[in-house]
Amino acid sequence: MKSNFLLLALSVCGFGALAQSNEPVQPTGLVSMTKLEAGLQGIGVGYELPFSSKWSVNLSAGLGGGYSIEKNSYANGFHSTFILNEPVAYFRSELKYTYNRQKRIEKGKPVLNNAGNYVAFQTKYATSRVFGRSDWGFVNEPLNKTLLNEVHWGMQRPLGQRFLYNLHLGIGYARDFNYRNSQLYPAAGLQFAYVISKRGGHNQNTATLSTDTP
Structure with a gap:
């Protein structure tokens, strides 16, 4: 009887260890x-590249709304305008400092896909319309060559293993090269992304992936 109890206890411990080892992990x-x-x-393609445990740069390009x-x-x-059949091309670089990942880990929250809160400096250049003319004499809503810098x-x-979302708020300064005007503006952004590929960056310890909501 004692041997059967000991065998059962060892089996439970073995299954527990196996289950724990098979839990998904995150860097x-x-x-x-x-x-x-x-x-x-x-809509565009982006590449996020870390160069330390907290600093990264996000580079992207695509087609979208103009200014x-x-x-x-x-x-x-x-003025910001998104005309679906008359997009502009944009090129964006963002220097990010992600500051709370360790706290998220300690609270059992996921840090998958570089999850965390951050502060950033972003520079974005938007062209005029890719298709057709953009000046006032030919269109009701001009979309000009514009440089935007914001904090x-x-x-x-x-959002699962492959998807993520990103929300930011701040203030920016825009320069219109066609009209040679400039102005401060309130900055806001919402973006969803699908991760095509990824590879380990700095400080690649692992932590158990929590099922808690972000």
């Missing part, structure tokens, strides 16, 4: 990721 360090992105900025800064008797202010706070969260 605690930032990873590099190639992504398909879609959001308020448009103009008009200061005349007809219109005044910063923002954001949060990045995983």
Whole structure:
């Protein structure tokens, strides 16, 4: 009887250890990721590259909405317009400092796909319309060559193993090269991404993936 009880106890411990070892794990360090992105900025391809345990750079390019800064008797202010069949091309770089990943790990929250809160400096260049002319004499809504620099706070969260979303808020300064106007603007962004591929970055310890919501 005692031997049967001992065998049962060892079996339970063995199954427990096996189950624990088969739980999905996630890297605690930032990873590099190639992504398909879609959001308020448009649709494009991005690459996020870490160069330390907290710092990374996000580079992306694609097609999306355009901008103009008009200061005349007809219109005044910063305008953002997304015309589906008349997109502009954009090129974006974002320097990110992700500051709370260790706290998320301690609380059992996921850090998959570089999840965490961050502050960032972003530079974005948008062209005029890719298809057709953009000047006021030919269209009702001009989309001009514009450079946007902004500082923002954001949060990045995983949606399963391959998807993630990103939300940021901040303030920016835009320069319209066609009209030669500039202006401050409130910055806001929402983006969803599908991770095509990724590989380990810095500080690649592993942690058990929690089932808690982000």
